[in-house]
Amino acid sequence: MNQVYVWESTIDESKKLTEASPLSFSDIAEPYNDYVITLNEDVTYQQMDGFGASFTDASAWLVYHALSDELKDELMRKLFDREEGIGMSFIRQPMGASDFAWKIYSYDDVEPGESDYELKRFSIDHDRAYILPVLHQALKLNPELKVMASPWSPPGWMKTSDAMIGGKLKPDCYEVYARYFVKFLDAYEAEGIPIYAVTMQNEPGYEPKEYPGMIVKPSEEAAFIKSHLGPKLAEREQPVKIMCYDHNWDVPSHPDEIYEDAEANRYIAGTAWHVYGGRHEAMTLIKKRFPDKDVWFTEASGGQWIPPFHDAFMDQMKHVIRTTRNWSKSVIWWNIALDENNGPTVLSRSTCRGLVKIEQQTGQLTYNLDYYTLGHISKFVRPGAYRIESNTFEDDLESVAFRNEDGSKVVIVSNRTTDPKLFVVACGDRTFQYTIAGEAAVTFKWA
8 A cells, every 4th residue: 555644734724734635655766865864673662551641630620611512522522433433542630639620639548637547438439420430431531541540649648758749658658658659559540540650759859848749769769669569569459660860951960779679670661751951862871771661751841931833833842752762661741731820739820731621611622732742653653553663863854663563654753854755765766755845744554
């Protein structure tokens, strides 16, 4: 079959993941061109897990409560169905409240000064109201969906601050906190939502002042994993991966130190990374030092600090390509949905943006650029696909290539310059050529 299917997004917003006329392969020798992207299927890299975002408390509430039934069903199809939408296949689920929630909560809240070491008050009832329903609908639309879970904080009574904001995990609460994880995993599994992976702590290097969080040093994370969480998860019938770190590229010494602890190392599947500091290459640095450990890119939020459409679009397309070229098995944005005030949130001021905007007053639904940038990979690269060898022209014409399990190929190209570029894609002895507009992105797929 010689047809190559094409989807393009342009910086003037006239095309947003818009399907163009198909191309045809040519069997002639590749023409001379300054830009030839050559694929080599014989060399494969990481196997992809999936692509998606987070059903924060805020996002789930908006989708469930602020939309009409018709619009809610349309949005869910456009998020999780591959034919009608972008086929999201990975959800990063907060365990309890994050910064984007109506209120601060955990799954075992008690009165100030009290504790619950036997976890008698543990309950996921909060999630039953609207989080579990949207997760169930997502799984129904895409049975390939994987769900990972990350806590922003343990329950306050487990911490030195006696609150979910600030403080540290008390030394005598390591064991009960591991049991808290198990109870969460068992409760979600009983609801028909198996958890694929967990991290101990969202952004362990940052102590927020307005929302749940805490500092966790590498030695503390290693101790918790090797002596408590790792052994407890290893006993479960349903396997759950442990990812370490879950923070920015600028402190690779954090996962490095954890992996140097041989007892902790044996329980850890790999490292989770965020976008807000450092460079993509940090993921390859740790991968080379610990080649048996996988890589996941688990958070990048759109927000007012990177103006839409132009700057944010260029930034996110760079992340789609460079994270996967640096071994990531996932590309995960942050909130699925936020409202006209960038909430609901416990923050005094929010500058974040969701994949979609849902206006609480009118129920109007708007698809943001983040939806389309994610769609350039999530709609076409299936879980189980392998990244295959291809060249890229960094800061010029950047690209990445994949082979799905059905044998279909996907190539994503981002033009980092303002000039149109004619380029050739060569796969075996077949080629096709395409002219991409300045600062545009294009995804090709062929059988």
